[in-house]
Structure formats: C-alpha cells, structure tokens
Amino acid sequence: MNLELSREEIYKILILKHYQVGKDWLLTNIKKTYLRTLTFLEPLLNGEVTGYERKDCINPLIWELGHVVYFWEHKTLRLIFDLDLLEDIILTDSDNKFNSHIVSRDERFEMKYDKKEIVEAYHKTIRFIIESIEHDIIKIDKVNTYLIMISLLHNEMHNESFLFSSMVLNLPKPRALNVPIINNSKPLPVSFIKIPGFGFNQGAQSDIFNFTFDNEMPSFSVMVEDFQVSKYPITQYQYMKFVEDGGYKNKMYWLQQGWRWIKKNKIKHPLYWKKEDGKWKVKRFNKYFEMENNVPVSNISWYEANAYCKWAGYRLPKESEWEFLATNGGTTLYPWGNRKITNELCNLNYLYDGPVEVDKYMAGDNHQGVSQLFGNVWEWCQEPIYPYNGFKIDPVYREMSYPFFGHKRICRGGCWAVPDFLINSKYRNAQMPDCRIQFIGFRVCL
Secondary structure (H helix, E strand, O other): OOOOOOHHHHHHHHOOOOOOOOHHHHHHHHHHHHHHHHHHOHHHHOOOOOOOOOOOOOOOHHHHHHHHHHHHHHHHHHHHOOHHHOOOOOOOOHHHHHOOOOOOHHHHHHOOOOHHHHHHHHHHHHHHHHHHHHOOOOOOOHHHHHHHHHHHHHHHHHHHHHHHHHHHOOOOOOOOOEOOOOOOOOOOOOOEEEEOOOEEEEOOOOOOOOOOOHHHOOOEEEEOOOEEEEOOOOEHHHHHHHHHOOOOOOHHHOOHHHHHHHHHOOOOOOOOEEEEOOEEEEEEOOEEEEOOOOOEOOOOOHHHHHHHHHHHOOEOOOHHHHHHHHOOOOOOOEOOEOOOOOOOOOOOOOOEOOOOOOOOOHHHOOOOOOOOOOOOOEEEEEEEOOOOOOOOOOOOOOOOOHHHOOOOEEEEOOOOOOOOOOOOOOOOEEEOOOOOOOOEEOOOEO
C-alpha cells in the first residue's frame, strides 16, 4: 500500500483548508526568508567553511542547503507545476541525496555535493516562485497558500538551524543581527505568579487564524489545576547557582538517562559556558562575554532543565499549562491578547544575536503578568510529544510529526531566531532531551 498521496488526493484535502494570505504579504516574506538564508550562509557561500564540517549533531551545511531546495521542489513546485516546467530548476537526484528520511546523517557527510549546483538551484527555485506569484501564474488561493507556506516555514526552520550550526562551528555573528544592550543589573529572584486553573480547549480547532501543522490538531478539552509559574524564564545567574552548588556532580538531581549522558560526554556546565579568572563567561557565536545576570539561560538540554528543577524544588510546566498561559485560558490568541505579533511585544524576527534580559518586552506579558512566553528562548515542557486524539497526518509534510512521537520533548514559544509567522500559541516544537545546540531555555512551576 502506497501511503504517499497523489496530487489529486492532496488537493482534495487542501481544498478544505481555511488559512490564506495576500499576494503582497507572501512576496514580502519569501524575499525576507531568501535574504536571511543567503546572509546566514555567507561563510559557506564565500568559501570560509567547506560545508562538510562535522561537529556536535549538526548537519553538513552544504547538505542542509540542498535539503531546503529539495523540500521546495517536492512539497511545493512539483505539486503546483508540471515536471517539464521544472527541468532547469531542480537538483539532480535530489530525493536520494537530500531527503532527510532516506539519507542517514553519516551519509550526509560522506556524499560529495556540487556546491555551485545547489546554490544556483536555491536561487532559481526562490526566484521562480517569486516571479510566478508576481505575474499571477500562481493564483494565491487556500491550496497554493498552503503549498508555498509549508516550504517557506520549513526554510525558516533551517534558517534557525543555520544560526545554531554557526554557533557550533564558532563562526562570527551574521552581519544582519544586532547586538542587544545588556545592562547586567542586579540579579532577579525566581518569583512566582499564582494561576487559577479551569477547563479550556487545548490545540487548534481549525487553521483560520494561522498556518497549522498536523500535530496542533484537533482541539480537545483539558482541565488545568491551580498552579504557580515563574514570571520569567530561568536566568543565567539563577542557573549558575545550580552549577556552583555541584549540580553536575550530584547524581540525585538527574534521571538515569541524563546522568549517563553527562558522564559519557564529560559535561560539567552548560554548553558555551566557561570559567575564566574566577568569572563565568558565555559565548555568542564566536565571542565570549561575561555572564549576563538576567538574560535567560539558553542552549540547555531537557535533562539539564529537569535536573535544575529537582535541585531547586520546582518542576517544568506541563504542555497544557504552557498553552493555558499563552492563551489566557483559551480566551485570547496570544499572551497579550488578540493583537498580531510585533517587535515591541517579544524578541522574535532575528533582531539580535541572542536573547535579551527577561524583564524586557513587558507589553507582551499575559493577563496574569507572566513574561516572555513568546520569543527570546524556547521553553521546555515536561512531556514527550504525542499526537492529540484524532490526529490526522499532514497530506504533504507527512514526516513533520509522527517519527518523533514519544521520543522528543515538547518545547514551546519560539526564540529570537524564528520569524513571527512561524510561532503561535498552539505551535508545538519538540527536540530530543539531550539537545542543547538549539536556543532552548525553560521556566519553572510549583
């Protein structure tokens, strides 16, 4: 039985979608994404790196760009256009080279790629899409909105990956990113807000308000009990107390898998931290800076976040609790209300080269005063990702969710390195519990 759907079967499903954007909005954001990709990959395009560098769970950059092109081809172009129109655009044998569910990580490093061909294919692909929209060759209806958005959002997921890969490779800050002003003021305490619980609907009922991935649906009723949540994500200073109290040396704070992981990898503190002349320093791209007291701790694995909680007597939020906070119990689209996301409300859209202090963006607080639920750093939740009851696999991006059910842990809210059109209160990211190359932090509950 072939579980990959035909174009006709896909269209029958997509015609039932609701989300649609305007032509101008789509053109603007495709161009922004395109420029970001080229800017973030300047070291590869300029020959400063080969693209085959192998470190700490990242993909080879040259393969990853080819994968982005492959995705545009197979999830968008081939479903909108006939194949004979694409002959001068598509990559040679792309499915066998750049399909992440066929090509193993080892093979990605072992294969030889034509960088010129991949880069030219990326240029041709994006320009073809732009020109087709501009000249009304592509009609922007619900179906084509979906088919373009799925690849645009995927491209942006890899833009984030290009940035954390640059950190792993110790590359300079991309020129497009600003350096935030950090006051390094007096450390904030861990302060809690009491949240009265009640029943609300978790998950997305439809895709009316934004693009919706398969793991966000369907909506279901859940009861949230009263709980307390930290006003801010845990800061570098607060986490440093755990480190200096021997947190990485005490087995009692760690799950068995987490303890094996830190012992095997000789982990003694967070990634990108080092102690120099008695002071902790934290890396941003290829430079170390003195630890910034009230900036959220980032690049923290789920194991580390959970160990901190056990040390401090806290716990990680349940996924239902996080969404309850982000929607004010299901009464609003966003933590602050129903206004669309702007750069005044949260640290998204690649404005800076990392997170800012946790007491910034107070206009983005939820109705109880919980801060920075969106942006700055992703936030770990307790649970692994599982499908909601009634889950239906996406007709196009069929591998978006199901391969990771039960393995990866939920993280919510986005970070500084994602665009505002990717994130919403229902969006479910998930990473392996040992992942610490991504820009993930956490807040805590009682």
